[in-house]
Amino acid sequence: MRVLAFIALLFIAPAVVAQPSVKEVRTWNGPDHTRIVFDLSAPLTHDLFMLSGPNRAVLDLRGATIPAELVADIENVGPINRVRTGQRDDGARVVMDLAYALSAESFAVAPNDTYGHRLVVDLQHDNAATRVDADATKAQRSQAPVRTADISAPDEFVVAIDAGHGGEDPGAIGAAGTYEKDIVLAVARKLADRINAVRGLEAVLIRDGDYYIGLRDRTRKARDANADLFISLHADAFHDRRVKGSSVFVLSRNGASSEMARMVAQRENRADQIGGVSLSDKDAQLASVLVDLSRAHTVEESVGVAKVLLTEMDALGDVHGGGVEQAGFAVLKSLDMPSVLVELAFISNPDEERRLKSRDYQRRLAAGILHGVKAYVARQRPNLQLAGGEYVVRRGDTLSGIAQQHAVSVQQLRQANNIGNDIIAAGRTLQIP
Numbered sequence: 001m002r003v004l005a006f007i008a009l010l011f012i013a014p015a016v017v018a019q020p021s022v023k024e025v026r027t028w029n030g031p032d033h034t035r036i037v038f039d040l041s042a043p044l045t046h047d048l049f050m051l052s053g054p055n056r057a058v059l060d061l062r063g064a065t066i067p068a069e070l071v072a073d074i075e076n077v078g079p080i081n082r083v084r085t086g087q088r089d090d091g092a093r094v095v096m097d098l099a100y101a102l103s104a105e106s107f108a109v110a111p112n113d114t115y116g117h118r119l120v121v122d123l124q125h126d127n128a129a130t131r132v133d134a135d136a137t138k139a140q141r142s143q144a145p146v147r148t149a150d151i152s153a154p155d156e157f158v159v160a161i162d163a164g165h166g167g168e169d170p171g172a173i174g175a176a177g178t179y180e181k182d183i184v185l186a187v188a189r190k191l192a193d194r195i196n197a198v199r200g201l202e203a204v205l206i207r208d209g210d211y212y213i214g215l216r217d218r219t220r221k222a223r224d225a226n227a228d229l230f231i232s233l234h235a236d237a238f239h240d241r242r243v244k245g246s247s248v249f250v251l252s253r254n255g256a257s258s259e260m261a262r263m264v265a266q267r268e269n270r271a272d273q274i275g276g277v278s279l280s281d282k283d284a285q286l287a288s289v290l291v292d293l294s295r296a297h298t299v300e301e302s303v304g305v306a307k308v309l310l311t312e313m314d315a316l317g318d319v320h321g322g323g324v325e326q327a328g329f330a331v332l333k334s335l336d337m338p339s340v341l342v343e344l345a346f347i348s349n350p351d352e353e354r355r356l357k358s359r360d361y362q363r364r365l366a367a368g369i370l371h372g373v374k375a376y377v378a379r380q381r382p383n384l385q386l387a388g389g390e391y392v393v394r395r396g397d398t399l400s401g402i403a404q405q406h407a408v409s410v411q412q413l414r415q416a417n418n419i420g421n422d423i424i425a426a427g428r429t430l431q432i433p
């Protein structure tokens, strides 16, 4: 009898364990949306609806439980004021009081290397305002076929800097626990500062915080900013930890140029699955086909930028592979501007992970990319006078060489940096007058 009871318990027990529960709640606050991620013990069905007077978002988690203390962290994040939970017969209910009316989306995300089953709720900020803006821009463009950047600031070259991943999507993770999303954001910010210090150049940060942006939204932001060049920053990972070096990729028209390029593209494109694909992104595939056609000519230009950048990366350390690689990156599609994807280094290589964490190395990476951008602009827009900025001296550099590169005299360079003779140490930062 006791054996029977024990067996019966075995059959009942899984049913009890299987009741899904919320294990953790995380939030990522971006400029245009707030993302709330519920980590679940098991997949569940849910319902999300909005109420007004006062404005609320109500989330029903069918058959689930949620510890009340978990939702305390959501309060005062983005448009959320107060959060309440309640246990009902058919599951748990989460009520979020909102500062204003907004639209929301929710979707389930399957487990990956880092997380288990998740439920994602996206609260879209200022939805109506964004739509009006977009329409106004469209109208403006149809009236004036010339790009707005050319009208307002003909003497500016705009560089969109896209720090890959973010928020729920950490990107590659190093052996010591370094997240790709943090490294690339740090380098992106340093690069933006450098670029903005140069008269004639302007930087636009596509991501400036720890939140996720869909791959299509990244390119849209760059286009809205009338960017002349798009640089997506990443840090590679490979199962073989010995592999190291930086690489520069451009979009491919005829498939990946190497097995490595194909693998990197696969991994970076997967970001949208990790970060959570927006359900309203259904037209993305169609858009990518259309834009691929118009993009063909910019591939050549992109290869030009990539070659210059690769030379700069080469001066900093190892470069992986032979030259500019081509692959099908989603983030590089639908761009009608030259665009490159830079894998700064292999975060999976312990030496490179250590270097990537160092502020000094991040600065040198930013300086190298800036140098590449300047060289590209000098070739592409010879009439645009770039002035100011900094240059980090490399081994083998001469004062006259640096002066020539930046179109200043040796005398000006000496004065700006209080240099008495011609000896300059590698690693020193020079002010370019």
Ligand SMILES: [Zn+2]
Pocket (backbone or CB within 6 Å): 164, 165, 171, 172, 180, 233, 234, 235, 268
């Ligand atoms: Zn990446």
